[in-house]
Amino acid sequence: MPSRPITALDAGGDRLAGGEQKLQKIRGQDLGACVESLRSRYGEQGFKILNHAEVYSEGLFNRLWGNKEMEVQYVVLQKPLSFEAEKQKILNITGKTAVPFAELDKKLGAYGELLNSILEKIAPGDGSHPAITKIEGILEKNEFTGGFIKKISQRLKKELPLGDLEDEALVHRTVLDWIGAEIRIKQPPAIARPPRVVVLVGPTGVGKTTTIVKLAAKYRIQENSGDYKPLVRIATVDSFRIAAFEQLEKQADILGFPVHKAETPGDIPQILAMDEGRLDALFIDTIGCSPTDYEGIAAMRSLINIPHITPETYLTVSASTKASDLRMILKNYESFDYKAVIVTKLDETSRPGNIISVLSERNVPVAFVTTGQKPKQIEDPSPITFLRKLADFNIGREYFDDSAPPVPGGT
Template structure:
């Protein structure tokens, strides 16, 4: 079998970055070229000052008769076509938007794989990619980190893997958004929604205990709390909450309809500080069930916070669907449960970043009232698998008050 050896003389492509050179080559030759050498250069500025870095890629194009791919096709503007398609199909259809988002993600995945063809990545970038993959970060998130490495790190910087790794940990932390402040207006209604089996009921009990003991330090009475459940579907759901309520001295009521909910809110809003609402776990594909639950939770007048409850162990594609479908509830943030059941938090970090969502609380066990904490970047970072974490550094960067 004959080898596909290039025969044309070597040529040089210049660009601001290594990726820029490769992009220019692909725009001309597709994949029909062979890279010989890649170098970082410094060009002289005026009077020898202001040296500017650039890259040179030495290559040879393949002979026309040996080329395997056609010339590259014109660039397809996905976002413009997506906008036209949405406009032509009713604009606000959430199912259509979900389908287009999935297609967009597929396109990004293909682009990432194509971008890596015929390029010789430095060993440090290869190692970082592998670390991110092992932690279940999405291809899109990984590519964003790699692009930042290429943009901000010189070839000399890439020789120091530990320094690059430390920067990557910082960038991951910067991408994690958390809720900074509690609402101060009372009474407030806190509603937990989410799919089945993620621990909503236990999380409601933990939050109830947290608020009831919120100001007990110094002898000041804690917040007055009432729990309402609308979960009539799961066997034993109400009894489970009533057991928790009895142990904590917190009353529990059942609402089976929107009218029940409004009556209970009217009845208790003047006597309590916090009303916690537990809901039925619904599959994100149960559109009828979600719509019915949304009608019951159409709360008026009282300040309301809605948290989407998801498991830390949920894979990225499912998280994306859950977060998209539960948008109808107008949730402001996430409660991430079962943090103790996985060492791979890349999926949740990636999709939170993709959807621009914050995290409010983490839970990591069944014990009430413990096993719940405010969400922090530090907690997520120290749980990354196989990354070398400088705990003192990330505490200073992300917890300036020194909280662990």
């Protein structure tokens, strides 16, 4: 039997849309030759043979001589278009002609440069816009904690459009607003029925004794109305240190406040009862105790424990304490159930980021701020009190004007 080339009897229908399968035929010398041909056209899995049979080869002579060949009936299976076919299809639809790769490369090269310069601005090396990197530097200089800085820079990335990041004054104002909103301020509670009882706790040397006298003086000035002179007393549990008691007496004497020692648990209730209900306020100074001195802490708690009265207890911390120490102090004094802190010695720091960061992290509000050794150097703070101390913010001084609207979130 003379060999003849494989013929596709039904050419043109090998790729059917929509999964429709059209029966096709192919002829060859034998079944093996037909399968081989189908494999080369459609791949191993691209066709399915439905039937095969020996048939007479076409042509009169072939019939006369009885020449036969194999005829295979098959369908082409649905398969994804090749990349080239897909591309061609799209080009057919859009009516465009294909761009040669070399040319495409050239075009991309020009755009590529532009794209890179944009990306470099958005994400140079460490992934930040230069304005964000600059702000991070300023926050670091002001000794904000890593966590706080990260929070601010992530907000900048997320919330500020690229165009706004180019405007330095806007970036600085936005960041100051956000820092201000992190600073919580606590107003002293309204006292329904006197006396007002205030207790200061905190480490040694932060300024508790100085501050208790300041608070008493402030209270008297505030409450002085007309002929009425509020009755204010000061008590201290720090009386066994002679020098400490003398220090307090000396300061309180100048202002005319009587000072009392509280040495046993019944002493404070006794001081409160001295004026037969006429006492307006009692300010209690305490001694700094070591966080591991559990006995000392327990003894002090029993000294300041007053039946039926929950005192206003403030934890006193110095503004220049480093972040890790601040966290420890905030934790160690938790058993005194303080509701806010008094930040002392704000005048001694030009980098208040640490205290702002940790108080924000622990969600602790500030009730008062002290700014020097003199009795008047105590303030009802606002977020601005802290923001004003920050270095390197390139912003008009009017931002820090106290008469400006309060910073959102700082209540």
